[in-house]
Amino acid sequence: MTSSSSIISALGAGSGIDMVGLAESLANAQFQQRNDRLEMRQEDLEAKISAAADLRGNLSLLASAFGDRIRAGDLAIKPELSGLQVATPSSPAGRTGSGTYSLEVHQLAAAQSLTSTAFTSKDDVLGEGTLRLRFGAVDGTSFSASSAAPIEIQIAAGATLNDVAAAINGANAGVSAYLADTGNGVQLVLKGSEGRESGFVVEVDGAGGDLGTLAWNPNSAGDPSRLVNTSRDALFEVDGVAYQRSSNNTGEIAPGLQLNLLGTNTGQPSTISFSKPVKAIADAMADFVSALNEIASKLEAATAPIGGELASDPGARALKRALSTFAGQVVMPTAANDSPRTLADIGLATERKGGFRLDSAQLQKMLDKDPAGVAAMFTTGIHGVYSSLDRLSRAMSRSTDPGSLAGSIARYEALAIDARETSSELAEKQEALRASLVARFAKTESRISAAQSTLSYLQAQIRVWEGGND
Structure with missing residues (x-):
């Protein structure tokens, strides 16, 4: 309440109307509809941002977790040494080996x-x-x-x-x-x-x-x-074939096999064989399909024609298209014709409603037929399951692309900023109108008070006159 209206109230004068409250009610009424529309707009944008960020975060988390799983090494065919531990065998990045080899180290490089x-x-x-x-x-x-x-x-x-x-x-x-x-x-x-x-x-x-x-x-x-x-080369034999290397790190000496030599075992050859992580791959595929279904389920709800926060969002539509073709995408373009090349080849099946399921029979069939080919799909190289998933995650996180989830988030955030700025401007205009009405009503109240004072004076005079006539 302003000081002028407070004085009037204190004097018991005026119209008896709450002019300050009236000014505020009129200002609210003037801007209520626009404020409501802006509030609804901001709530809608926040819901869109949240839904798009949730999808992008889930996809990024899946790619990251799957990469960590692959880097742990339990999905790869790895060379293992039995007998005297004279070397640490490994496979070059993106390469897998098979079969068995004998290793005899005669001299280490020095x-x-x-x-x-x-x-x-x-x-x-x-x-x-x-x-x-x-x-x-x-x-x-x-x-x-x-x-x-x-x-x-x-x-x-x-x-x-x-x-x-x-x-x-x-x-x-x-x-x-x-x-x-x-x-x-x-x-x-x-x-x-x-x-x-x-x-x-x-x-x-x-x-x-x-x-x-x-x-x-x-x-x-x-x-x-x-x-x-004295400096010297490493001397060793693999399957009876003599090798000479200037370093104890031999480089690839057989398909998918390299060695770091640690000691000698002349006359006592060790054996190198390759593991077959069949169960680990089957478990990883089951987890992978489950995680994909979580994303697909959220995407289906977010893009529902009625009530879906991202019903017409280009980033969500792009992700939906990508997931619909994900199983049939060639992830191993360099694989042999009879080796697995797509996720569908190792059991990933797309359902009619956009979800996924694991065809365990297909996966087992391919694991029995070509375990090395299946394992080759689970590496951190430029080809494979992880590489394809990571590319999709990165594409959806590219804020400069209007057709990605990150691009949608950036657009909605810009619109939300505009809506907040418009809301602030309306609040300032509403306050200016309220203040203007209060000032005008204060003047009106003052005039009414003056008129009432004049009326009271005239009424008193009339009563005096009337009394004098008696």
């Missing part, structure tokens, strides 16, 4: 290690000059240079033993350096890479002081005690 003579301290000054590293095979008292280019490292005047180690590491020459305090002095330790051809000799040019003592070459009476380890 890196050359070379020490310096002992120094008093890491801060001993060695002088200046050039260190040259030449690479090749060191064998007994001989050195055979490889085709690798020599590396030259400049050592500045006043460089300490510690500075020399830092300069070698900074050259990134494939040789690392560190200082070892043996108790009998500090030695510079140089270590190369694995492989016979990664051995090295050290040459020093223009040396002053003790820098020249770092030189080492078995061809020129180099101190043999400084050679701690």
